[in-house]
Amino acid sequence: MNSLTIAALLLVFLGLAYQQGWSLSRRLATPQGSLHSRPVYHGSLVAIWTLAPALLVLALWALFGSTASRAFIIANLPAEIVDQGGPALQSAIQRVRQIASGFGVAGDAQPYEAAAGQALRQFQVITSATVLAAITAFAAVSLYFARRRVAPELRARNEVERLVSYLLLACSAVAVLTTLGIVLSLVFEAARFFTFVSPVDFFFGTVWNPRFSTTGSGSGEYGLLPLLWGTVMVAAIAMFVALPIGLMTAIYLSQYARPRVRNVVKPVIEILAGIPTIVYGFFALVTVGPFLASAGAAVGIDIRATSALTAGIVMGIMIIPFISSLSDDILRQVPRAMIDGSIGLGATRSETIKRVVLPAALPGIVGAFLLAVSRAIGETMIVVLAAGNSPFLRANPGEPISTVTVTIVNQLTGDQDFASPQSLVAFALGLTLFVMTLFLNMAALYIVRRFREQYE
């Protein structure tokens, strides 16, 4: 109800401010001749200036409102509960909030809880009234000042343009800040992990055996290498499958296929990219794994149903459309004039592709390759299901392995205690993964950009 009121209030101000700016500028226009900007811009400008301070108030409230109410609840709780701290305090606060909201709580409310809930309710009424009043006041005052600025020579159009660009900047900042936030939380939690386990043991350890946090104080061994090895092996197998098939598909689509064939084949291949990875994992587990095992048995090679090979092959299939559609775009960017030049000299199509198209597109293809590798490294579902989850350093791809992503899943499923290295290690692993894919992506983007410049 409260947020609805606020939204309605803001809408009213928006409409009012726009109308004011618009009609004011219209009135100014008639006697003195021309306005610098059309009334639409004056209206927009007044509306923006009217709403901006109100929205700022709202944002502040959204940021600090819950902290404030928490502090208020704690102030109203008996000292002995506050002193307990931790989860007990947390659940007490939760119960008070529920009482205040009117939904009630499980079991009977203690008198002190009921009292605190009552107080919180009053607090909430007062604060929301304050916020509402503050918004109204800010909006009204700024509407007054914004109106006063309206003048024929006011460059409302340019100013709106600038404000719009700030708005767009703010939106893109959301993505950047989120990334930053994720990185920071990874870094801090990983740092906590490294207070339990030394980075040397983590990055260069060859044994992965974290034990469970419940089995005593022994913290286990956290060697990254077996996991990294598994990740690299699966990714390598995947690329081994995906690169030739994907690239040749791209060559066919971009150089040989008639438009009609292309229009059918390309979307069909892209359907592959739309299949959820869990389905691929399932496919690997149920179909590809047993098939590989029996095929291996037929020729006398011991291949386990869940193994690096199974996961790698299926992951490769998953990545084919990724490589083929990226490479297709890149190959099609090679100018027609260049291909004609080669054909005109009497080269065949495949000679042209080998000697002109591929070399010209090589940087772009390498970029696509790196992007695909980073995709393979971060892929989780297929390996969880089909790689066998066995974190040992093994060279044989027919054996089960485990990867960084699988281990993160393992460490974070079930009961966890975020103060133990068993859970915290997930952040260190995540950070490792993030840094790896970050570098691959940066390298890929750099290379692709270099390639683009060549033809502009």
Place this chain on the structure above:
Amino acid sequence: MTHNQETETAAMNMSSSQFVQDQLNASEPRSNEMKTRVIAKDVNVFYGAKQALFDVSVNVPDKAVIAFIGPSGCGKSTFLRCLNRMNDTIEGCRVEGEIRLDGQDVYDPKIDVVELRARVGMVFQKPNPFPKSIFENVAYGPKIHGLASNKTELEEIVVTSLKKAGLFEEVKDRLREPGTGLSGGQQQRLCIARAIAVSPEVILMDEPCSALDPIATAKIEELIDELRANFTIAIVTHSMQQAARVSQRTAFFHLGVLVEEGPTEQIFTAPSDKRTQDYVTGRFG
């Protein structure tokens, strides 16, 4: 129209009899009369359902320059591309009629297109060097066709081709640098060198100077004039002056029809068709 067709057929008859004569006297060089290199007869070209050329018949003389002129979209490039079958690479393009190079049917299914394109080289409107070194650009054709048996031979071919294209002096110290780093005019001469390197008999040039400034254009024109001694050249141009300067014969196209073909001087001073006259005097197009 009828009048025009008559003159055309007359020209045809004359030159095909001349061709036969040439075949008969192949051993004796006849310097004052032109031999015919390429004969096109009743060529029709369709892009899908749309017809772009209508019954075009023309003879391309040996060791001379023939210019194709005409307003934009009249089918000059289309015709030029028929001669080395570059139209094959265009989806939905169909060529009917007869084109003979040294008496051999170019559209014979048994002919090797790749070999044909080695014999009929092409220079495009926009310079299109490969993103390789200058040396590699010129060596591209000879390598593909196996024209050089070792490195020294290859180098020789590259150097002679660059010299013939009048580019060698400018690039001799930077043969290993990318061809795309040259100026537009140099790039176009590089493309000519690249075409020369496979020793074609005929060189097709589609508006080779349209992307160049007057000085670079003058250089290319000079080059074309020199190349005439060894190659048969067909050039498409929008510049009447250029056609007059470099060509011995000129063919005027209009709306997909070959209106008139004859000695350049005659086309520009005494054209027999009204449309040609209007075009060369700049009244339309």
